[in-house]
């Protein structure tokens with residue numbers, strides 16, 4: 675059990691990659707804050723996890739937190755502190771995508787992408803670091819292969835994920851003095867709701883052909899990197915971006 679006695683906040687953990695990370699962290703002894711965009715979504719996801727892991731009932735805290743809303747982020751962090759007293763791990767995973775050319779993108783599209791993927795991540799990190807700086811800890815950001823290679827009709831998403839990489843490296847430099855490690859994971863194509871919304875069947879087959887491991891990942895294939903980075907196995911690792919993409923980007 676690599677995460678015994680650890681408290682982990684995982685944003686965007688109602689489904690997809692975040693939910694797979696939550697499952698793996700629970701299996702490794704962590705207490706996990708399940709975050710969704712609404713309280714209802716967080717409670718529903720927590721209920722499902724309780725059904726799979728009945729012994730872990732007291733290890734789960736569902737919280738609705740809209741990454742676009744500063745007050746909601748502050749309340750989420752305060753709730754974790756008043757419930758469990760400390761935060762050891764923050765996984766900034768909540769995110770949205772967009773498949774629009776620059777000419778089709780409106781100002782609102784740009785603002786929404788940055789509100790959720792960048793500003794929400796920065797605000798959550800700031801609120802958590804207020805507490806984490808006293809104890810040390812781990813921050814893991816979800817980037818993307820698009821944040822390394824760019825993507826056609828994905829300019830605002832790519833911009834947001836390149837920003838995530840910059841934030842990761844800058845905060846690794848800034849927060850090391852508090853023994854806070856900051857790293858990112860850059861997944862390739864993963865079979866989640868997000869992928870289903872944004873990738874056509876034809877595009878999916880093409881991506882699989884371009885991937886050396888010749889398949890598309892499931893969320894469980896990505897979660898292991900987050901366990902490694904959160905655990906003491908990575909205790910001298912900070913400022914890195916680990917690609918988990920079957921070799922698609924190299």
Ligand SMILES: NC(=O)c1ccc[n+]([C@@H]2O[C@H](COP(=O)([O-])OP(=O)(O)OC[C@H]3O[C@@H](n4cnc5c(N)ncnc54)[C@H](OP(=O)(O)O)[C@@H]3O)[C@@H](O)[C@H]2O)c1
Pocket residue numbers: 685686687688689690691692709710711712715716739740741742767768769770771790816817818819860861862863864865866867868869
């Ligand atoms: N899937 C891929 O191929 C892929 C590849 C590279 C990187 N990623 C990145 O991986 C992360 C997770 O993606 P996924 O594929 O697992 O996505 P997903 O299945 O669509 O899940 C998205 C998660 O983010 C939450 N979320 C969305 N908007 C939010 C908001 N405004 N406030 C709070 N929470 C919000 C959702 O909560 P609700 O359930 O409440 O809506 C959900 O838990 C994202 O950062 C994404 O960019 C994904």
